[in-house]
Amino acid sequence: MNKIRETLGSIRLDDETKGRIIAGITAVQEKDTLSARRRPRTAVVAAAVILIVASISGIAVYAEKAEYDKAVRFFDEYKLNSEGLTRNDIKIVYKDISTGRFSYDKTMDVIVNSVGGKELFQEEPDREDIEALWNYRNEIHIFVPKEARPDQDGVSFEYEYIENKLPPESRASGMEFCWDTSFRKLKDGKEVWKVQLRDFNYNGHVKAGEDTIIFGTNTLYDSNTRMLARVVMIGNDGKEKWVFGSPGESRREEYRRGFWDEGGVTLFGVSEFDKLICTRLDPAGELISHRSSGQPVRFYIETAARLGDGYLVLTRNYDQGDTVLKTDGSGVPVDSYVYDSENEFYTIRDMAEFGGRVFLSAYAVPKTDIEGGYGGRHEIADILKYIFDEKAMEIENEELTKLLRDNYTAMLMLCDPVTGAPKEFYSVKGSLGADLKVDGDPAQPDLLKLVWDVESITEAYFSPATSSFTIGAGCHIYRYTFGIDGGLESQTETGEVAGFMR
Amino acid sequence: MLEEVIERYGDMLFRICIVSLANRQDAEDALQETFLRYLTRAPEFNDAEHEKAWLIKVATNICKDLHRSIFRNTHMDIDEVGYFLAAEQKDEGTGILEEVLKLKPKYREILILHYVEGYKIREIAQILNISTQAAKKRLQYARDRLRVAADGDGGSKPPSPSASKEEDEG
Numbered sequence: 319m320n321k322i323r324e325t326l327g328s329i330r331l332d333d334e335t336k337g338r339i340i341a342g343i344t345a346v347q348e349k350d351t352l353s354a355r356r357r358p359r360t361a362v363v364a365a366a367v368i369l370i371v372a373s374i375s376g377i378a379v380y381a382e383k384a385e386y387d388k389a390v391r392f393f394d395e396y397k398l399n400s401e402g403l404t405r406n407d408i409k410i411v412y413k414d415i416s417t418g419r420f421s422y423d424k425t426m427d428v429i430v431n432s433v434g435g436k437e438l439f440q441e442e443p444d445r446e447d448i449e450a451l452w453n454y455r456n457e458i459h460i461f462v463p464k465e466a467r468p469d470q471d472g473v474s475f476e477y478e479y480i481e482n483k484l485p486p487e488s489r490a491s492g493m494e495f496c497w498d499t500s501f502r503k504l505k506d507g508k509e510v511w512k513v514q515l516r517d518f519n520y521n522g523h524v525k526a527g528e529d530t531i532i533f534g535t536n537t538l539y540d541s542n543t544r545m546l547a548r549v550v551m552i553g554n555d556g557k558e559k560w561v562f563g564s565p566g567e568s569r570r571e572e573y574r575r576g577f578w579d580e581g582g583v584t585l586f587g588v589s590e591f592d593k594l595i596c597t598r599l600d601p602a603g604e605l606i607s608h609r610s611s612g613q614p615v616r617f618y619i620e621t622a623a624r625l626g627d628g629y630l631v632l633t634r635n636y637d638q639g640d641t642v643l644k645t646d647g648s649g650v651p652v653d654s655y656v657y658d659s660e661n662e663f664y665t666i667r668d669m670a671e672f673g674g675r676v677f678l679s680a681y682a683v684p685k686t687d688i689e690g691g692y693g694g695r696h697e698i699a700d701i702l703k704y705i706f707d708e709k710a711m712e713i714e715n716e717e718l719t720k721l722l723r724d725n726y727t728a729m730l731m732l733c734d735p736v737t738g739a740p741k742e743f744y745s746v747k748g749s750l751g752a753d754l755k756v757d758g759d760p761a762q763p764d765l766l767k768l769v770w771d772v773e774s775i776t777e778a779y780f781s782p783a784t785s786s787f788t789i790g791a792g793c794h795i796y797r798y799t800f801g802i803d804g805g806l807e808s809q810t811e812t813g814e815v816a817g818f819m820r
Numbered sequence: 821m822l823e824e825v826i827e828r829y830g831d832m833l834f835r836i837c838i839v840s841l842a843n844r845q846d847a848e849d850a851l852q853e854t855f856l857r858y859l860t861r862a863p864e865f866n867d868a869e870h871e872k873a874w875l876i877k878v879a880t881n882i883c884k885d886l887h888r889s890i891f892r893n894t895h896m897d898i899d900e901v902g903y904f905l906a907a908e909q910k911d912e913g914t915g916i917l918e919e920v921l922k923l924k925p926k927y928r929e930i931l932i933l934h935y936v937e938g939y940k941i942r943e944i945a946q947i948l949n950i951s952t953q954a955a956k957k958r959l960q961y962a963r964d965r966l967r968v969a970a971d972g973d974g975g976s977k978p979p980s981p982s983a984s985k986e987e988d989e990g
Contacts (some may be wrong), residue, residue: 323937325912325913325917326917327935328905329905330906331830331834336830346856534912660925661924707952
């Protein structure tokens with residue numbers, strides 16, 4: 319290894335580079351702004367933009383060439399990516415950023431392409447946060463599932479399972495009971511209708527105007543009988559309008575996500591563990607198309623979102639990680655993305671379409687050298703090893719909380735509107751990306767907001783008497799709201815709490 | 821004060837940044853950011869060794885952040901890195917550099933810390949905030965991969981007594 323030592327050891331900083339670095343640092347210190355940095359990378363671009371706006375005031379009307387030259391100099395100075403932009407685009411983007419308007423749809427792309435992920439800063443949890451978490455935990459709080467939260471029309475849904483004893487003549491394969499799903503629609507907290515769907519395991523629902531489409535599977539299946547996908551439309555009067563059953567020939571099919579438009583409903587699901595299926599029904603429940611596409615690994619569907627005329631479908635397999643499948647309008651995959659980096663493993667938790675783009679809520683964890691895969695329980699493998707090897711199975715909550723916060727980073731990612739490829743948009747250290755939704759009246763698209771929930775790890779605990787391989791934590795939920803231009807409008811500590819366990 | 825600290829640590833930190841990031845522009849960014857943080861956020865150091873370890877930690881973390889941004893400029897330019905080799909190393913050194921840059925950044929960093937800066941396994945583990953076991957494994961892996969480019973130390977010859985002793989201390 320002498321050659322390695324000699325080679326690498328001979329690398330020296332030359333005077334020219336040294337001079338540039340000193341000049342850059344000195345300029346930063348003198349101006350006390352980000353503008354002297356060669357490339358503002360991890361700093362919040364919003365802050366950089368504010369400084370830019372503050373320093374450029376009273377823009378006069380220039381002749382076209384002068385205006386364009388100025389825009390080009392601005393792009394150069396802030397290392398903005400002008401690839402694919404016309405001369406006019408460059409001028410408009412420059413005006414957008416320098417005046418803080420962000421009215422041009424390409425401006426957000428330029429910022430994202432130029433500076434990558436922007437970090438949102440949160441304070442580390444202090445004693446008050448931990449005290450609040452303790453108080454919250456000791457009161458009775460029921461975590462409200464996402465589907466039970468009212469939408470902008472005040473509509474919400476609830477479901478539960480009811481055991482149903484089968485009459486003797488229906489007891490096939492010795493089964494005495496099946497499970498029904500009791501499902502109800504509420505508006506402003508008052509029940510609109512309630513149905514009991516026999517032999518029905520709920521997987522999801524989608525609003526179809528005033529009607530509701532519920533999908534799930536039968537519950538009476540075993541190695542000899544098929545798991546059948548079931549789809550039912552319930553009218554606003556609570557009456558069943560139509561029922562649709564499994565169209566495929568496989569032994570196992572289930573739907574997980576649905577989309578409604580005037581053409582009918584598009585349902586995404588999995589068949590035989592490794593086939594992506596997409597079934598399209600017209601508003602009367604008649605089959606339009608059914609597509610099945612085999613994938614290389616077993617997977618399940620976490621969520622999906624529209625992308626242009628097609629869709630992005632998030633599939634998950636813990637050993638392989640998350641794969642985002644881009645499909646055409648009939649649900650046939652045309653491309654796929656694995657969001658992966660050299661040092662981090664990403665888990666995507668939610669998707670939402672907003673302003674013609676698809677956003678992903680995710681979190682990143684450093685990849686471990688310990689064999690066994692990534693994701694899930696493997697996320698804390700290095701921390702557990704540290705507790706076993708260095709701490710003799712005892713660790714203070716404070717130290718464990720710091721280790722856990724260092725391990726997790728919440729990510730909000732933005733997918734390219736054409737290709738679907740995801741890019742980092744915002745990040746928050748010490749947290750996990752959670753629910754993502756769009757708020758506001760669809761009839762006023764400019765006023766819509768993207769709401770991103772982030773679970774900030776507040777206090778972690780390790781209880782080897784319970785389980786040697788489990789770490790739990792309480793997380794405060796922060797809510798970030800973005801406008802249609804992609805700008806961050808607010809950050810709120812909601813007071814809500816989420817649990818963490820691996 | 822800035823010039824002084826750059827004189828003392830500039831070469832070492834630049835080595836870490838450019839070998840980790842493998843292109844000049846990112847390495848300059850990372851180095852500039854490291855010294856900025858030194859000037860604005862450095863704690864009170866117990867001694868020079870503490871100061872050095874702190875700077876290394878900051879530099880490697882900044883490099884890690886840059887690697888995390890998957891759509892950053894990911895081009896690796898051996899010529900850009902090789903430009904900074906000493907003249908007498910340029911001939912043979914370029915081939916070795918090429919082999920080193922084939923490794924993932926976390927293995928390149930550990931080569932610099934162990935073979936160039938002389939840190940032991942436990943010290944590297946502390947600086948990089950990884951377990952001793954992980955530091956050992958990384959170094960072993962890097963050595964195995966570089967056996968072809970090594971000067972005979974990593975071949976069939978058994979390790980020298982001093983090398984064995986270093987590993988035991990790790």
